[in-house]
Amino acid sequence: MPDADGSRSFVQSLARGLAVLRAFDADHPELTLPEIAQRADVSRAAARRFALTLAELGYMASDDGRVFRLTPAVLQLGYAFLASQPEAKLLQARVAELAREVGEHTAACVLDGDDVRYVASVRSDRLVSLELQVGSRLPAYVTAMGRVLLGELPDAELDAYLRRARLERLTEVTTTDPDLVREAVRRAHADGYAVIVQELDPGLKALAMPARRPDGSVAAALNISMRTGIGRSREQERDELLTFLPALRACAAAVEADLAAAGR
Incomplete structure (x- = not known):
């Protein structure tokens, strides 16, 4: 595991310990030491030391010293952030x-490095293909x-993001060409909202727009996600999404009014 920037202040053991915690997710609720080592990119000996320390x-x-799982105590780490962020509530x-x-x-996200991080989420029984909850990242x-969030970046920062990001093809229609991604981002900024249909998941479509603080900065992107229909074109799916735009705009306006009232 390389240092983040080569800084002498970088504590690699702390980074590795956090990587061990991040090795667990919805698809991997329990892991053996070799699996932890592989997913956290540490040696087996290090995986054992970190697991036993944690x-x-x-x-x-662990019930047998071989298979490990997270405990509810991990929630304290995430709650510390949420408790310190009135905007999240x-x-x-x-x-x-x-x-x-x-x-x-429905959800709200902020930009976290090259990903979006969910800071608020209300799941729907109709959307079961992805586990999208507070703390999830995509x-x-x-x-x-x-x-929507990338659209707020200056040109130089967006260009830097497009150079370093891994633009992987997740479905048959995922946009991976950097120039086309830039075009989609700039279109979202100009329109004030973004639409995706089947780019992240073949059965998923989503509509998002920003909610701004009184100073004009973006507090979060708000989102509505839903399943795609059977036998429908992507244009039809997009048209259906846009029928939810008034409701999303009203939600963004309510958030902005709340932020203004709270003096944020």
Whole structure:
């Protein structure tokens, strides 16, 4: 595991410990030491030391010393962020209202490195292909929220992102050409919203737009995600998404009013 920037202040053991925690996810709730080593990109000996240390601290548990799992204590790490971010509570309340109105999965995301990170989410029983909840992250280039957030970057920063990001083809229609991604991002910025259809997942479409603070900066991108229909064209799916634009705009306006009232 390389240093982030070669800095002498970089604590590699801390980075490796966090990588061990991130090795677990919805698809890998339990891992053996060799699996931890592979997913965290550390040696087996290091995986064992980190696993036993994290278990001693209460963040991991094992019944037999071979297979490990995370414990609820890990939630303290994420809650510390949420508790320190009043905006997250405000966003959760508003996307919950939006979910009740539209009956679909709703969320709010911020840009986190080259990904979008969910800071508020209300799931829908109709959207089961992806586990999208608070703390989840997805590649920015291929999500509606990501394109909205990337659209706020200066040209030089967007160009740097497109040079370093891995633009992988996740479906048959994923946009991976850097110039086309840039075009989609700039279009989202000009339109004030972004639409994706089947680029992240063959059965998924999404609509997103920004919610701004009083100073004009983006607090988060708001999103509605839903399943695609059977036998429908991508144009038809896009047209259906746009019928939800008034509801999403109203949600963004409500968030912005809340932020203004809170003096944020």
